[in-house]
Amino acid sequence: MTPTATYRLQLQPDFPFAAAADAVPYLAEIGVSHLHLSPVLEAVPGSGHGYDVVDHHTVRSEFGGEEGLRSLARTAHAHGLGLILDIVPNHMAAAPRHNHPLWEVLREGPSSPYARWFDIDWAAGGGKVLLPVLAGRAGEKSTRFETGARDDGTLVLRHGDLEFPLREGTAGLPLPELLAAQHYRLAWWRLARTELNYRRFFTISDLIAVRVEHPEVFAGTHGKILELVRDGVVDGLRIDHPDGLADPGAYLGRLSEATDGRWTVVEKILTGPEVLPADWAVAGTTGYDALHRIDGLFTDPVGAADLLDRYRDFAGPPGDRGGYWTATVRRAAYRVVTHELAAETEWLTRLATEVCAGDPALHDHAPWALHTAVRELLVRVPVYRPYVTAGGPLTEIAEAALPAEAVRDAKAVFSVPQEAEAVDVVRDLALGRRGDGPAHSAFCARFAQTASALHAKSVEDTAFYRYVPLISATEVGGDPGRPAVSPEEFHAFCARIARDWPATGTVLTTHDTKRSGDVRARIALLSECxxxxxxxxxxxxxxxxxxxxxxxxxxxxxxxxxxxxxxxxxxxxxxxxxxxxxxxxxxxxxxxxxxxxxxxxxxxxxxxxxxxxxxxxxxxxxxxxxxxxLTPFVRANVLGAALVHLTMPGIPDLYQGTEREFIALVDPDNRRPFARPSGGDDEKAALTTAALRLRRERPEVFGDSGTYAPLAASGPAAAHCLAFSRSGEVVTAVTRLSLRLEEEGGWRGTGLALPDDGPWTDLLSPGREFSGGSVTVAELFADRPVALLIRSGAVPVR
The missing domain is CATH 1.10.10 (Arc Repressor Mutant, subunit A)
Structure with missing residues (x-):
């Protein structure tokens, strides 16, 4: 069943399944249809987020184990709620003591049946996996190595609290020979930057990537989740970081088939006008694209430009502290690709060199030229990654990831035109051309995966912290260089979502947002003053x-x-x-x-x-x-953003606690254990409950068969009223840029055309009713800066 609204609970040892079950009656009362749980599989002990999975066959014992999860599901179902699980297909924790598949690979090497689970370049490591886990150089710390035995008698190598398997037949060797005989090389953590030979999550060496493109790996990592789906415990899925996968589309197709098409959304960040590949077997994204559009509605474009000038004057000199957004991103990308992702760039260069060595027409492309071409193209990918496989069809979306201008600018770095042709070679490989051998296929997948990591690290985790004229705009999926979104742009986005992805997710706050939606709503107001x-x-x-x-x-x-x-x-x-x-x-x-x-x-x-x-x-x-x-104008932003989020096309996901005022900064601040609110009136909570219950009672208005239509205000302040109808039965109207509105003299007779004569009742003020085909906006917003209208006599909202 497609949700009407989901509610994200961040599980952790201090908030296990039993605590989530205690929250169920309250969440059912406010009107959500599904609980959205953070990862539930066994993770590194003590993990506060659960994305460092170590065992795909076991539900996390610190949360109450599988019976605890099934009990939570029974409680939820008894209250009419389903469960959505967040799953992590891209990576596991690189913690050998807890990660059995990785332990076996380290013990047995490339011959291990688990070797295909992990993306390891054995040749680059001389037949060994580099483990960058030591606080200093191995030689400096050699006296801390010792051998010992587990409780079951298994002989192991220990270094402080770390524990590693011993290759068969090596336990009795002197320490230097013992270390050299293993299928892994223990090394100083700083070597990961240049020497790492396994794929990881972004630049986090503690998270080793998993190759779910292999059927046996998919089966081994999804068996428990699929069992929970088949048993009716789980009703839908959220997919973490699909951009890290070799072939996201194929993975999602396999998953959809295995789950019989359960509602599934992907944590896919869409950049600017980028759209989700139409052939992905999902309901849509987790909603960062919606977040950007909602925030942008409450950002003044003229004031944001003025604020940027004032920021430059205050923060100068030019550069990352006062420069332009695109320049900041480019500098950050160069920094990341040459520093944090140096090992990944070298891996791509080796693959490209191997391809050229096997093709007589490409023999004379020097490794340095290929390396330069890889670097220059990576920093110019305008989106997170291309979506293409070697030998597969070249789609418009894939080509847009490496546009002609990127090739032109990358070539300009070379002083000799013939050497610049290496850029064409690398682009062709990245787009799946130039043959279909193992190195070709590996390069195509690896380039896309590295591009994704580079974009995330250079934009989300670097540029967003360097470019701060208006920090509400530096949010995942956003465009700080153009933070404002016009009503026309917003309506066009909603119309496309309603047509193409009506069950996609929408969000304002997540466990990953750098600031909660309410904090951003406050800061966005600075663009008006x-x-x-x-x-x-x-x-x-x-x-x-x-x-x-x-x-x-x-x-x-x-x-x-x-x-x-x-x-x-x-x-x-x-x-x-x-x-x-x-x-x-x-x-x-x-x-x-x-x-x-x-x-x-x-x-x-x-x-x-x-x-x-x-x-x-x-x-x-x-x-x-x-x-x-500024309190009255903050109120307009907070309530306006909340109501738009809850009634626009898509499935709203509420992060724990955000039904009320929620002030939070970047993790771990925003991941504190959930506490059910008690007492006190909260205007945002009343609005949220009214909208959620309406969605639950009237799914036909908001669901796949519902429609979206902009409503036009007329008059001198028309630009300050954003309104739309859902299926002609519900009207959302909010005030935008309210401080500017007051400075301009208020509504001054501005009117809003309603879908028809009604009459209409405001769910947020049940005693207020409006009739006629239009209403003056000042009257509509007499009690509060937002309104949620339903036809009088419609199904009552409980």
């Missing part, structure tokens, strides 16, 4: 006793503090400091995760404690006063 904001930052800079170590940090710190101004006293510093330290490490301008600068980081902590994170003092009073003055 850029001059007031820049003036405030200048004043704050003058009153804080501890200066910021750089102006870019100051700008984003104050925006973050303003976005979290609703937090109770005493919480802000504890939550703001870790988020900002993560930000500067990800940006990599002054410090990083792998090359930390403790002096700079201490300066960050000192500034946050004295200024943005302080609960007292002149700066806090100034920021609080600024935030209080």
């Amino acid at each position: 850029p001059e007031r904001w820049s003036s405030l930052v200048a004043q704050l800079t003058g009153v804080v006793s501890v200066p910021a170590p750089d102006p870019q940090l100051a700008w984003q710190s104050w925006q973050s503090a303003y976005g979290c101004a609703a937090l109770p006293a005493g919480e802000l510093a504890d939550r703001l400091e870790p988020a900002l330290l993560k930000s500067v490490r990800e940006a990599g301008l002054f410090t990083s995760w792998t090359e930390p600068d403790p002096v700079y980081e201490r300066a960050v902590s000192g500034f946050v404690a004295a200024g943005p994170g302080s609960d007292t003092g002149e700066a806090r009073a100034m920021l609080t006063g600024f935030a209080k003055a």
